[in-house]
Amino acid sequence: MSEPSIKDEAKLRFSEPLLAIEKKLIIWSLSVGVVSLVLLAALSRYIPS
């Protein structure tokens, strides 16, 4: 197995464009995350501390 090195692999920079599935993962992840946080923040007002 080849030993990866950042220096050697620098030439691979931007060699893999973002695929649709990656964009979908990022967008879904962020959307679900933000919506869940807003809901939890609202819910936390009812949690006694």
Added chain:
Amino acid sequence: MSEATIFLNVERPGTLTEDWSSVLVGLLVFVLALLGLAGVDLLGWAATTSVWVDPTQALGPVSKTYSYLGGASALVATFLALLTTLSLAVWATGGDLKRFVLAFTVVFAIAYASWFVGSYAHFAAVTPADLSKFGISWSLKLTNEGGFIFALLAGLIIANFFPRFAEWLREAIRPELYIKIAIVILGGFIAATAAGKLNLASSVLLRGVAAIIEAYLIYWAVVYFVARKYFGFTREWAAPLASGISICGVAASISTGGAIRARPQVAVLVSSLVVIFAVVEVLILPFLAQTFLSHEPLVAAAWLGLAVKTDGAAVAAGGITESLLLAQAASEGVKYEPGWILATTTTVKVFIDVFIGVWSFVLAYIWTNHINAEETNKAKLGEIWERFPKFILGFILTFSIVLALALGGGLTQKLAPAIAEANTFRVIFFILTFFSIGVLSNFRKLWEEGLARLAAVYVVSLFGFVIWVGLAISWVFFAGVKPPLAG
């Protein structure tokens, strides 16, 4: 990558994983401590260090039952007990027993000496009453947990100026093992703390859920996007890097690397970067928390759990922050019950850890079915368990047992001294963790190996938004939630 750069102890074929051995050692300490409930004091000989001006008064056994031993004998007994137990654990995981025994002897000596030095009154005394008690006029007010910082600095000096010595110590440089044992023990301590204020404990637990969402869904997505879009990293590098920065450092980057079928060295290289940045964070964030968040101690606690990567650095940073904030509050006449700040940081971190397996499975599914569809080794549900950090089970077990004993058995009063004895070992494991993290951090070597671009993503992500978004979310969920007052 040179082996001298970072000594991540990749497990060799053995009968036990490091994860399981940490559970066994942690449970051993916990069970021996609990025997105190039956009147059998089996751990009272453990050495503890108090703040001192006269070095002969610094050390002593934790329990009065063993006061006849004196400090030196207690320290020797503690060393021998740890050496024996950890040697067995290392042997069971396939480690080199002879090298471990020699290296651990030196590691223990330096780490404990760091705690001893850190407990010197000019470093550790905090309140005016302390200064008066020790007859001194000034102190750095680091508390006696400042020993953690001294241990970290000792490790950093060795890693960066004596690399051959660091290499020699390698077999005993096991920060993951030490912190996992500490976290198993910590489960009982946190339950004992929580038992007295169940409402507050439940509130901390529920608010801790926000941390999971933030780490996995928000941090990960943003770091991955930044690494891919603006720094041009390939998927093989970007995914472990995103997990390392956003979830839980070493464990998450290794787990993600395995999930997306990356070459193992990618995760190891990313992990080495995570450790370096964790060191920087530990040296800075607790003091920032003391300066800016002293009136919101649980915001500070949650923030550290979210911002500091690697279990060891995060939980131990929570310990330092607790000492600093309690001392600051005490100097202002407010005396908080100890344990809550550390408990909150640990809860946040453990919550995040629990889902490493699930997140790895999600990534494995996407990678093997959509990105590398030709991959024959498809994601399997069993990977969730395979990648689950098993030491969490030890934490849950000790937490549940102590909570049941305190609530069901009404043993809260009797539990305190037993848990205090276990806690003495927890602090020693923290010190060992700090020293080990320092020894892993050879800054110059990492730079030579061309990690600048990886480091750039880390700097942009960590200081650009991880720290600030973590602070904002900690504020939203924990502002106004205060630890109970002592007494």
